[in-house]
Structure formats: C-alpha cells, structure tokens
Amino acid sequence: MKQKNSKLIKILYGLIIGFLVYFILLPVMSVIVYGIKSENSLFFSMKGLERSLGYLKNSLIVSFSVTAIATCTGVMLAFTLNRIKFVGRGLLKLLVLLPFVNPPFVGSISYIMLFGRRGLISNKLLGLSISPYGPWGIVVIQVLGLSSLAYILIASSIKKTDTTLEAAARNLGANENDILRSITIPMMLPEISSTALLVFLASMADFSTPLIIGGNFQTLASDLYIQITGLFDMKSAAVSGLILLIPCIAAFVIQKYHLQKKSYFTEETLSSSIEYEEINAYTKFFLISFTAIFISFIFIKYFFIIVGAFTKQWGYNYTLTFSHVNELIGKQYKPFINSIKLAFITASLGSFLGMLIAYLIRFKKLFLSNFVDFAATLPAAVPGILFGIGYLVAFKYPILGIGKWIFTDIKPWILLGTGSIIYLIMIARFINTGLRSGYALLEHINPDMEKASYNLGAGEIETFFRIMAPLMKDAFFASFIRAFTSGMITLGAIIFLLMPSNKVAVQQIFQVVNGGNIGAGAAISLTLSLLTLFLLGVFYTLFNIVEYMKVIKRNKDRLNIWK
Amino acid sequence: MEIKIRNMVKKFNGVTAINDISLEVIEGEMLALLGSSGCGKTTLLRTIAGLIHQDCGEIYFNNMEVSDWPAQKRNAAMVFQNYALFPHMNVSENIAYGLKIRKTEKKEIEKKVAEVLEKVKLIGFGKRKIQELSGGQKQRVALARSLVIEPDILLFDEPLSNLDEKLRVSMRQEIRRIQKDTNITSVYVTHDQREALSIADRIVVMDSGKICQIGTPEEIYYRPANLFTADFMGHLNVFSCGIIEENGERYYELFGKKIPIENRGKSIKILLRPEEIDISKNGVDALILDIEPFGSVSRYKLKCKNDIIYADFINRRRVGSFKVNDYIKIDFDVSAIHVIEGEL
Numbered sequence: 001m002k003q004k005n006s007k008l009i010k011i012l013y014g015l016i017i018g019f020l021v022y023f024i025l026l027p028v029m030s031v032i033v034y035g036i037k038s039e040n041s042l043f044f045s046m047k048g049l050e051r052s053l054g055y056l057k058n059s060l061i062v063s064f065s066v067t068a069i070a071t072c073t074g075v076m077l078a079f080t081l082n083r084i085k086f087v088g089r090g091l092l093k094l095l096v097l098l099p100f101v102n103p104p105f106v107g108s109i110s111y112i113m114l115f116g117r118r119g120l121i122s123n124k125l126l127g128l129s130i131s132p133y134g135p136w137g138i139v140v141i142q143v144l145g146l147s148s149l150a151y152i153l154i155a156s157s158i159k160k161t162d163t164t165l166e167a168a169a170r171n172l173g174a175n176e177n178d179i180l181r182s183i184t185i186p187m188m189l190p191e192i193s194s195t196a197l198l199v200f201l202a203s204m205a206d207f208s209t210p211l212i213i214g215g216n217f218q219t220l221a222s223d224l225y226i227q228i229t230g231l232f233d234m235k236s237a238a239v240s241g242l243i244l245l246i247p248c249i250a251a252f253v254i255q256k257y258h259l260q261k262k263s264y265f266t267e268e269t270l271s272s273s274i275e276y277e278e279i280n281a282y283t284k285f286f287l288i289s290f291t292a293i294f295i296s297f298i299f300i301k302y303f304f305i306i307v308g309a310f311t312k313q314w315g316y317n318y319t320l321t322f323s324h325v326n327e328l329i330g331k332q333y334k335p336f337i338n339s340i341k342l343a344f345i346t347a348s349l350g351s352f353l354g355m356l357i358a359y360l361i362r363f364k365k366l367f368l369s370n371f372v373d374f375a376a377t378l379p380a381a382v383p384g385i386l387f388g389i390g391y392l393v394a395f396k397y398p399i400l401g402i403g404k405w406i407f408t409d410i411k412p413w414i415l416l417g418t419g420s421i422i423y424l425i426m427i428a429r430f431i432n433t434g435l436r437s438g439y440a441l442l443e444h445i446n447p448d449m450e451k452a453s454y455n456l457g458a459g460e461i462e463t464f465f466r467i468m469a470p471l472m473k474d475a476f477f478a479s480f481i482r483a484f485t486s487g488m489i490t491l492g493a494i495i496f497l498l499m500p501s502n503k504v505a506v507q508q509i510f511q512v513v514n515g516g517n518i519g520a521g522a523a524i525s526l527t528l529s530l531l532t533l534f535l536l537g538v539f540y541t542l543f544n545i546v547e548y549m550k551v552i553k554r555n556k557d558r559l560n561i562w563k
Numbered sequence: 564m565e566i567k568i569r570n571m572v573k574k575f576n577g578v579t580a581i582n583d584i585s586l587e588v589i590e591g592e593m594l595a596l597l598g599s600s601g602c603g604k605t606t607l608l609r610t611i612a613g614l615i616h617q618d619c620g621e622i623y624f625n626n627m628e629v630s631d632w633p634a635q636k637r638n639a640a641m642v643f644q645n646y647a648l649f650p651h652m653n654v655s656e657n658i659a660y661g662l663k664i665r666k667t668e669k670k671e672i673e674k675k676v677a678e679v680l681e682k683v684k685l686i687g688f689g690k691r692k693i694q695e696l697s698g699g700q701k702q703r704v705a706l707a708r709s710l711v712i713e714p715d716i717l718l719f720d721e722p723l724s725n726l727d728e729k730l731r732v733s734m735r736q737e738i739r740r741i742q743k744d745t746n747i748t749s750v751y752v753t754h755d756q757r758e759a760l761s762i763a764d765r766i767v768v769m770d771s772g773k774i775c776q777i778g779t780p781e782e783i784y785y786r787p788a789n790l791f792t793a794d795f796m797g798h799l800n801v802f803s804c805g806i807i808e809e810n811g812e813r814y815y816e817l818f819g820k821k822i823p824i825e826n827r828g829k830s831i832k833i834l835l836r837p838e839e840i841d842i843s844k845n846g847v848d849a850l851i852l853d854i855e856p857f858g859s860v861s862r863y864k865l866k867c868k869n870d871i872i873y874a875d876f877i878n879r880r881r882v883g884s885f886k887v888n889d890y891i892k893i894d895f896d897v898s899a900i901h902v903i904e905g906e907l
Contacts, residue, residue: 167614168647170634172661172712182660186651264650277616 006460013366016357020375023428027390028245028382034234034393035242052220052240059219059244062135062210063203066142070203071196073143073294074150075188078158080287081151085275095295098302099148101532103489103506105513106525107141108212110304112518113314120304133215141209144297146199153198157191157263161274176280190262197255204248205383205492212513220244221492224385228496241386252381302529308522324523332508332524336531339505343487346426351479353427354434355441355472359464362442363450377436379429384492391425392496419502422494429493430483437479441472477543481536488532564624564715564748565590566611571620573606580606581617582772593742593749595763597756597783597795603772604752608718611750613637624715639716640709644724646701648693654680654704655689661712679707682741699730706738710745717742717749723758735762756796760784768792785836786901793834793903799873800835815902818847818867822897832903837862839899840874846894851887867893 081093114121115137165187169179185192207221214222220240227237308314312321357376361369379387453463491506498507505528513521566588573581580603588594596604609615611622613634621630629637640661648657655676662672680686683703688696696704702722709717719738723731739762742749753759759766760780768775768783768791775795776788787793793801804815815822817833838860849865849872860875863885874893885891 162647164643164645164647165649167634168641168643168649169660169664170614171612171639171641172708173635173638173664174660175635178664183649187649189651 009360009364009460010366012356013360013364016353016360017368017372019353020372020431023424024375024378027387027394028378029390030394031238031241031245031382031386031390035238049239051236052223052243055218055220055223055240056243056247058135058210058217059204059221060247062138062142062219063200065139066146066203067196067200069139069143070146070150070199071154071192073147074154074195074199075192076287077147077151077291077294078154080291082155082158083161083274083276084279084284084287086284086288092291092295095298096148096151096291098298099145100152100485101489101536102302102305102529103509103525104145104206104208104491105212105509105521106305106529107144107301108209109308109513109518109521109525110301111137111141111213113304113308113522133213134217135214137213138209138217138219141213142203142206144301146202147294148298149202150195150199153195154188154191157188159274161187163274187264190259190264194255194259197251197259200251201248201381201383204244205385207383207385207492208510221383221385224389225495228389237389241389244383244386248381248383248386252378256377305522305526305529308519309526310523311519314518321519324519325527327520327523335503335505335508336527338502339488339528340531340535342422342426342502342504343484346423346430347480347483347487350427350430350483351434351437351476354431354436354479355438355476356434357431358435358438358442359468359472362439363447363468373435376431380432384429384490385495387429388425388493388496391421395421419499422497422502425493425497426487426490429490430479430487433483433486434476434479437475437482438472441475445471477539481539484539485532485536488528488535565626566716566748566750567621567623567626568607568611569621569623571607571610571622572618573603573610573615574618579772581610584620584772584774586767586774586777588748588750589765590748591746592764593739593751593762595751595753595759595766596769597753597759597766598769599754599795602769604754604769605720607769608641608720608750608752611637611716612639612641612718614641637716638712638714639718640712640714641718641720642702642705642709642722644721646705646725648701648704648708650693652693653689654685654691654693654696657693657704658708658711661708665712675711679711682710683707683737698726699734702726702734706741710741714747717747719749719751719753721752721754724754731758738762768795770795787834787903789903790832793832798834799837802833802835802870804831804833806831817900818870818893818895820895820897822900834901834903835872835895835899837873837875840872840893840895842876842891843894844892846892848890849893851885851889851891854885854887865891865893 077096081089081096113119161184165183166179169183174182204219205221207219207225210217210219210222211225218226220243223240224237224244227233227240309324310320310322311317312319312323354376357372360366361373382390450463450467453467454460458466489506491504491510494504495507495510498504505524509521509524509528512524566586568584568586571581571584571586572579582603584603584607586607596607598604606615610617613629613632613636617630621628623629624637649660652660658676658679659672662675667675676689680689683706685700685703685707688700688704693701693704705722722738723734726734735758738751751759751762753762760783763780765777765779766783767777770791776783776792778786778788783792784796787796787798790801802817804817806813807816812823815831815833817835822833847867849867851863852866852871853864855862855864856878859878861878863874863876865872865874872893
C-alpha cells in the first residue's frame with residue numbers, strides 16, 4: 001500500500017529540495033560551468049591545462065602517499081586499540097582522537113618549529129640550514145592528522161567484527177596469520193577502501209599544509225588559494241578547480257555507490273567481545289609500540305604548540321613570555337566568539353536539517369529521494385575551498401547571476417558580502433553529517449513504530465515530535481558534536497567568504513602563521529583547541545544533565561501514580 | 564575417536580560456566596548436551612573444539628591428552644549456530660577453505676567439494692553467494708564445510724535453532740543420517756528436548772554448569788533421575804505423596820491406587836507422564852478444567868480429588884466431544900509410575 005503524505009510534509013520537502021539545489025548543486029555547477037565556459041576559458045588552451053595538470057600530479061603524489069600510509073596506520077591503530085588488551089588502552093583511545101580538535105595548522109606550526117629554517121632539530125641540533133619545505137613535509141603532517149580520521153572510521157567497522165567467523169576458521173585448521181589474511185582483513189576490505197577514499201578526499205582538499213610548508217611544491221588546492229588571493233587570476237583558478245573536482249567526485253561516487261553496498265557486516269552478527277584471546281607476544285609488542293609512537297607524535301605536536309605559545313620568538317629568542325596570550329585575551333578574542341557562534345548555529349541547523357532529510361527519505365518514501373540523498377551528501381566530496389569558490393561565483397550577483405543584468409543597482413541579498421553566507425555554506429556542509437547520523441539511527445527503528453502511533457490516533461506532526469524526535473535525540477547530539485568540532489576548525493569553505501567583521505579564529509591563525517608569526521599562531525591554536533575541548537565538555541554535561549533531570553522527573557511521576 | 568573429559572572447570576569473570584564436569588563420549592556415537600541457556604553446554608562444546616581454554620581439567624582424544632592443543636590441531640569440526648559462513652566467499656570456496664588450509668591439491672579439492680555437495684544435497688549450488696541461500700541451505704553448507712575436512716569429531720552448536728519447525732525436523736533427520744553414515748563421533752548442543760530425544764544416542768542433561776543425568780533418550784524421558792531432568796523433559800504431573808504404612812505394608816496412594824514401594828528416602832515425588840493416563844470406566848472421577856488442543860493430541864487439565872493432573876488424549880472424534888466442566892473417569896497403570904527422591 002502506498003502511504004499518503006500530508007501537504008505539510010510535501011511543502012517541507014519541496015523547500016528542502018529548493019535549498020539543496022540553490023545552495024549545493026548550484027555552486028558546484030557554477031565551478032564546472034565557470035571552469036569550462038567562461039569567456040576565453042583556459043580549460044581548452046594547452047597552456048592553462050598543462051599548468052594545472054602539473055599541480056594535479058603534485059596533488060596525486062601527496063594524496064596517494066598519504067592515503068596509503070594513513071590508512072595502514074589507521075588499520076593498525078584500530079586493531080591495537082580495539083582488539084588487544086593492555087594497560088593504558090583507554091587513555092590511548094582518547095589521545096588518538098586529539099587531532100579532531102586541533103586546527104589544521106597545528107601540525108604545520110610544530111613542524112616548522114622543529115624542522116624549519118630556524119627549527120629546533122634541523123638548525124639548533126644538527127646545525128643544518130637546508131630547506132625542509134616540500135612534499136615530504138606535507139605528507140608527514142597530513143599523515144599525522146588523517147590517521148586519526150582513518151582510525152575512527154575503521155574502528156567503527158572493526159567493532160562489528162564477527163568473531164564467530166574467526167573461530168570457524170580456527171576450527172577448520174587455519175592459524176592466526178591465515179585467519180587475518182583470509183578472513184579478518186577481506187571482511188573489512190569494503191570499509192578499509194571506503195576509509196581510504198575519504199582520507200584521499202581530505203588530503204586532496206587540504207590547501208593550508210602545502211601553503212605553509214610546501215615551499216615550491218604546491219598542490220591543486222593550494223594553487224587555487226594562491227591564484228585567487230595572491231594573483232586574482234580567477235581563470236587559472238577555475239581550471240585548477242575543475243581538475244581538482246574530477247578525482248574528488250570520482251572517489252566520492254565510488255565510495256558512495258559501490259563500496260557502501262558491499263559491506264559484509266550486519267547488525268545481527270555483533271560479537272560481545274572482539275578482543276583476541278591469545279596473541280603472539282612479538283606481534284602484540286610491535287603493535288603497541290607502533291601505537292605508542294604514533295600517539296607520542298601527536299603529543300609532541302601539542303607539546304611544541306604549548307611551548308611556542310609562551311616563547312617570545314621561535315628560532316631567535318627563546319625567552320618565556322605571556323605576550324602572545326595577553327594580546328589574545330586583550331584584543332583578539334572577537335574571532336573566537338565568531339567561531340563559536342558560527343560552529344554552534346551551523347552545527348545545530350545542519351544536523352537538524354540532515355536528520356530531517358534522513359527521516360523524510362527513509363520513512364516517507366517521497367519522490368526524488370535518490371536525488372536528494374545525492375545532493376545532500378555532495379558537499380562531502382567537494383573540497384571545502386572549491387565549494388567556497390562555487391559560492392563566490394554563484395552568488396556574486398543576485399538570482400543565480402542573472403541579476404547581473406537585471407538588478408544592476410541592487411545590493412546583493414543573502415550573498416557575497418553579507419554575514420549570512422558563511423552560515424549558509426557551513427549548514428550546507430553539515431547536512432551530510434546529520435544525514436549520516438540519521439541514516440545510522442533509522443536503520444534500527446522499525447517504520448511500524450510510526451504507524452503504530454498513527455493507529456493510536458496521533459497526527460503526523462504529533463508523531464514526529466512525540467515518537468521520532470525523542471528517538472532521534474541522541475543521534476542528533478552525536479551529529480551536532482561532530483559538526484561543531486569540525487565547525488570550530490574549518491577554514492577551506494569560508495576563507496573567501498569571510499569579511500573582517502566576522503573573521504573566525506582559524507582564519508586568524510592562518511593569517512599570522514602565513515605572516516611568519518609562529519608564536520601568536522601557536523597561542524591561538526592552543527586556545528582554540530582548549531576552547532573546543534572545553535565546549536565539548538560543556539555540551540556533554542548539559543546533555544547528560546537534561547537526560548538525568550528527565551529520568552528523575554519520570555521516576556517522580558511514577559511515584560505520584562502510586563500515591 | 565573417543566573423547567574423555569576429566570574434572571573440567573571454566574569461569575568467565577568469576578561466573579562459573581562449567582563446574583567440575585567429567586564425561587565420556589563413546590566412539591561413533593551422537594551425544595546431545597541438553598540444557599537451558601546459560602547451563603554451560605556451549606562452553607563445554609567450545610572447550611572440546613579448543614576455541615575456549617578450560618581453567619582446570621583435562622581432555623583426551625583416544626587417550627591422548629589434548630588439553631593444551633590449539634583449536635587448529637584438534638580436527639574437531641564445528642557447525643555453528645549462526646552458520647558462521649564466510650560472507651566474502653561463495654559456497655564452494657567456503658567448503659574448500661579447510662582443505663586449502665591443509666594445502667590439499669586443487670584437483671583433490673574439487674573432487675571432495677563435489678562429493679560433499681552431493682552428500683548434503685546441494686548439487687549445483689557451488690557458485691552461489693552465501694547471501695543468496697535460505698537458512699536451511701546455509702545450514703547444509705556449514706555441515707558440508709565441516710564434513711569435507713574429514714574430522715575426527717563433529718561438534719554441533721544448536722545448529723537448527725534458526726530454522727522453522729518443518730525444516731528443523733527434516734534437517735535433524737538428515738544430520739542423523741549423515742552422522743550414522745560417516746560414523747564420526749559427535750557432540751550436539753541443544754536446548755530443545757525433542758531434538759535431543761530424536762537425534763541422540765545418549766543425552767547429557769545439564770544445569771548450572773553441572774551434569775544432571777546421562778542416559779539414553781528412553782532413560783532420560785521415562786526415568787529421569789531428578790526433578791530438574793523431569794521438569795526439563797516435560798513432566799507435568801509431579802505428586803508429593805506421603806508413605807502410608809498399613810498392616811506392615813508400605814505404599815503410596817495416588818487417586819485411590821496403592822503403589823507398593825521398595826525402601827526409599829523420606830522425601831519422594833511421584834511422576835506420571837500425561838500420555839500414560841487413560842480414560843476408563845473403572846477409573847476415578849475427574850473434572851475437566853481446561854482443554855488445550857495441539858492437533859493430534861489435546862492436553863486436558865483435570866481436577867481429581869484435590870490434585871491438578873494433566874492428561875494427553877489422542878484426538879479421535881469420540882474424545883473430541885469432551886467439554887470443559889464435564890466429568891470423566893481416568894485411570895493409569897501402576898507400572899507407568901516413576902518415583903524419584905528430592906525436593907521441588
């Protein structure tokens with residue numbers, strides 16, 4: 001039986017489609033159209049193409065290396081931290097997630113402090129003055145950051161390992177090596193490939209690391225930035241953007257439509273414990289040491305950020321100072337407020353919208369659901385900086401650029417130059433987070449639950465708020481936390497859309513680091529990381545308090561019934 | 564292969580799963596471990612497979628101690644409850660897995676896989692994906708995968724619990740047939756008493772990590788050694804009767820019948836299976852409180868004097884005419900009575 005949806009749902013759905021088309025598809029299309037079609041485009045001129053293809057080669061060299069190393073690291077971390085029992089594991093499990101709260105430059109800053117021209121190790125310790133700038137620096141920094149991403153993705157799949165299958169293989173005579181090679185790893189392969197593609201996307205999209213420590217070695221993403229801000233050459237930028245978009249969309253499509261369907265894991269095969277009962281002592285030692293070393297790198301990164309924040313001028317004057325921090329607290333706290341405002345509002349709205357879309361697609365079976373799903377997840381594929389350029393191009397003039405000829409005198413509306421545009425682009429990006437959270441949740445909810453509510457006489461809206469919303473609350477919170485964390489440290493998408501009045505903290509770091517002021521950069525990075533951690537703590541506490549109060553109230557109500 | 568287990572103990576986080584169990588499995592027999600969930604039967608099975616290592620106790624295969632042998636070495640193939648088929652391999656690859664591990668030649672593997680597919684009636688299914696199979700077919704593949712490595716011991720961990728009733732009956736006959744054909748010593752874990760009765764040569768009834776009774780299906784069913792076994796095997800009519808001494812004669816009395824006894828302990832229970840009760844003109848009066856039809860038989864809840872008694876009558880049309888609140892006369896043969904000691 002086909003269910004009927006009320007007008008309200010249809011109108012809401014229509015509005016959402018409108019939003020997705022206008023704020024996601026249109027900007028992405030603009031990048032493509034602008035790259036190919038603009039007046040005397042460079043795309044078809046050999047010179048322009050050759051230039052961008054050079055950067056593509058650089059991008060691919062970096063991204064392939066990073067993907068290979070970070071994915072392997074992620075696999076090893078996930079095995080060690082989830083399948084081997086050892087003392088201190090809980091702490092390491094937390095520490096490995098630290099890179100999620102640090103701004104993208106923390107690695108680069110520490111790297112410069114240690115290996116830069118006036119770096120601690122290269123200059124002071126070894127007396128070298130060779131340049132450390134180049135591809136390998138980029139690879140190292142990205143691996144340190146993205147291994148955590150790989151870890152968290154693979155860990156979530158390793159938790160679904162069906163240990164019965166390993167037991168079955170053991171029972172049939174396979175030794176532990178055979179089992180790992182023929183059962184465990186092949187079973188995880190779809191998830192591992194999926195992770196690799198997401199790491200690849202993140203690496204391709206990173207423009208700040210090559211910019212800071214790439215030296216002469218620039219990638220497509222960083223070239224985009226240089227072309228637009230440094231040389232004001234939108235045409236070269238458009239070509240680079242287009243070439244950057246192709247591998248990213250390809251990776252995204254493979255991940256979304258091919259790999260996700262292949263997953264072998266099902267919900268009913270959850271094992272109670274996935275830890276190895278017995279493990280070779282050498283293997284255990286190797287894996288734990290590897291993990292410890294990796295995490296100590298993360299630690300070193302933070303350690304030097306802290307040191308740098310309190311050092312007068314790194315490389316020249318190592319006296320202790322509070323001037324960076326003082327200046328921050330005294331004058332430059334505004335960007336932090338902007339950051340919090342931006343992250344909070346966009347994470348809430350994006351998560352809500354994403355979950356709503358997940359609900360409409362999965363439960364309401366409306367028209368165009370494949371299209372809506374594609375459009376809503378598309379921003380995950382498009383590098384942030386490119387998405388930002390899309391906004392730049394699409395909303396330069398009102399009404400999809402047609403306004404260029406019609407409203408010659410009218411000021412742009414919800415567009416470039418207004419504060420709201422950075423909010424819109426961030427919401428567009430975070431819909432994906434909410435959507436995935438929503439899908440994951442709805443898989444566990446039987447659609448009949450909703451029908452049961454209708455059957456008992458509740459209306460559509462009442463059902464949503466009384467039945468669905470309470471069920472979706474935890475998933476919403478998870479999505480919000482993820483989006484908020486990323487919102488505090490995102491730069492790519494908004495870098496071209498920011499104005500001095502709504503400058504955010506990440507941008508501030510980017511500017512001072514680019515200007516060579518390592519100490520101030522370290523101070524802001526440190527503050528931002530701590531602030532994010534603190535706020536996450538606050539949100540967790542608030543969420544738990546609200547839950548706790550509800551439990552108390554429920555218990556009281558229960559008592560009242562008996563009175 | 565004969566299996567001996569001596570004084571086995573296994574605890575999980577302080578909870579005792581197996582509490583000092585000793586047991587022998589005779590060569591070629593099918594032994595069922597029967598008990599409710601949490602009684603330790605699966606743990607016992609897994610220790611035989613070597614997938615769990617016991618805290619204390621020894622295991623012997625043909626008088627060779629294998630207590631510390633890893634699972635890989637034991638050649639005791641197991642059929643898992645959720646089949647545990649490898650989802651990234653097709654049917655043939657699943658079956659061939661154990662042979663490949665044993666570095667069997669390719670030709671040989673093909674031959675053996677084809678043979679075993681025939682044995683479990685899955686000819687032509689070799690290239691199928693696991694996801695495309697029905698529950699019963701998956702179970703056959705799991706069985707084939709275990710059989711193909713020519714194991715010394717076959718272990719079944721509730722293999723039929725995920726199948727529907729009809730399939731369960733036919734699969735259990737098939738497992739029985741294959742086990743008898745191959746004559747492989749087998750241990751079969753189940754919580755279903757009927758399954759145990761129909762499939763096993765001997766049954767071990769377990770409770771809280773201990774063995775309650777070991778015996779043939781007939782012994783377990785008709786002559787349970789204790790109340791737990793009796794209850795588990797579906798004994799509904801358990802009567803506590805005092806001993807009456809009259810004229811130097813000792814007997815129990817049940818519904819006016821005298822049951823002479825040998826000398827027994829103080830606390831005694833009398834068991835009478837529902838199907839042992841007859842309708843008889845010479846019997847005692849009983850009021851029908853409730854009738855629960857099962858198809859071929861109906862279970863009657865009767866009140867006889869001050870006792871509640873359950874009786875199963877075959878549903879022929881003449882019996883079907885009884886109604887609730889009717890009075891009937893029931894009788895039983897004294898030889899059908901089974902007496903045990905112990906408190907309920």
